[in-house]
Amino acid sequence: MDLQHFLCWRIAPLLLLLPCGFQCMSVHIVNEEPVHVIPGSILVLKARIEHGPLEQICMVTWEREPETGFNPEKVTLGMCSGRGLKCTGMRPTGRVTLEEQGATLKIAGYTVADGGVYAVTITDQTGAKVTGHCIVREYEAVNHVSVSINVSHSSLVCGEAWGTDPHFSWLHERAAITKSVGNVSLDGKTLFVSTRPICGHFTCMVKNKLGYSTATYTAAPCEMEDKGTTVAVVCLVIVLLLGGVLAFLLWRRHRYSGRGERLHEHFDDNI
Known part of the structure; x- marks a missing residue:
């Protein structure tokens, strides 16, 4: 075993015993990316913030920048800071609200200008920072089918x-x-x-x-399969029905006319 592998095996267990510091602090936005928002509705982004027992979150900041561009300018949407992480929105319109100590961002009346890359940054007592990102876009109707x-x-x-x-x-x-x-x-x-x-x-x-x-x-019109056969069958059924009705009428007429002749003959014999 060379010296490098020996040091790795000796130092790794010691690192596990060290108190959890910056590496234990993390944040990410849980919304499935990209987030599509219908204009006029409410954009809601939720962040999951985790930190170690020796860390204290002192500030949560939400920012937005354009998704494309050479010099994207960040806009601070709101932040939570101080004891208890009191939150304030930075937009004068009051459309932006922060809830759950900065873990949830809401923007009412979403517009196209609200699209872009959203970032949530958490800062601990030492000034260490970690950031999570999420892309937000407008929900668009179907076009040009x-x-x-x-x-x-x-x-x-x-x-x-x-x-x-x-x-x-x-x-x-x-x-x-x-x-x-x-x-x-x-x-x-x-x-x-x-x-x-x-x-x-x-x-x-x-x-x-x-x-x-x-x-x-x-495409070309579909030809009706067996159309001629179907018409022929229908005509045959009609002919058979008419023939049956006609035969029945003739039989009935012949039956009653024969009965009348026999009655007339029997009457003549009696006279």
Whole structure:
């Protein structure tokens, strides 16, 4: 065993015995990133703050900066400091509030200008700092839905420009897709058509929380299979019904007319 490995094995147990300092303090934003917010609603960001027994959180600060740009300028949204971490919002409009000793940030009336990279920084009694980040963007409606065909694979592909969290579904002749028409991929974007050739109207519907948009691919009209046979069968049934009714009427007429002749003959014999 060389000297480097020997020192590592000897020093590592000693580090475990040291009191927990800066390495034990951590903070991160628990919201799933990126966070998409509908304009006009409330943005809520929650942070998980952890620290060791010998550490004391003296300040919690929330900041925001643009997601892109060469010289992004940070804006302080609010901070909590002092004994008990008393919180104050830095924005004069009063839209920003801090709760749970700075662990929760709320911004009312979200606008496009509120998007960007949010940072929460905690500071202990020694001045040591750690920061957690989260990207916040506007929740956008679905836009520019289109349908294209892949002839070689007998499939239709649905595309959408930039909507947030789009969900795809398909219709054929305004009805839900069945196994006889085709199969839809797991993400809903592709329809593998079973019918040959591809015919009729195929509509892709894309929707999210703000609404929906559609696009339609129109192929040649579908020929009704066995249409002539169906018409012939219907006509035959009608003819048979009419023939049966006519035969019944003729039989009934003949029956009653024969009975009348026999009665007349019997009356003549008696005279």
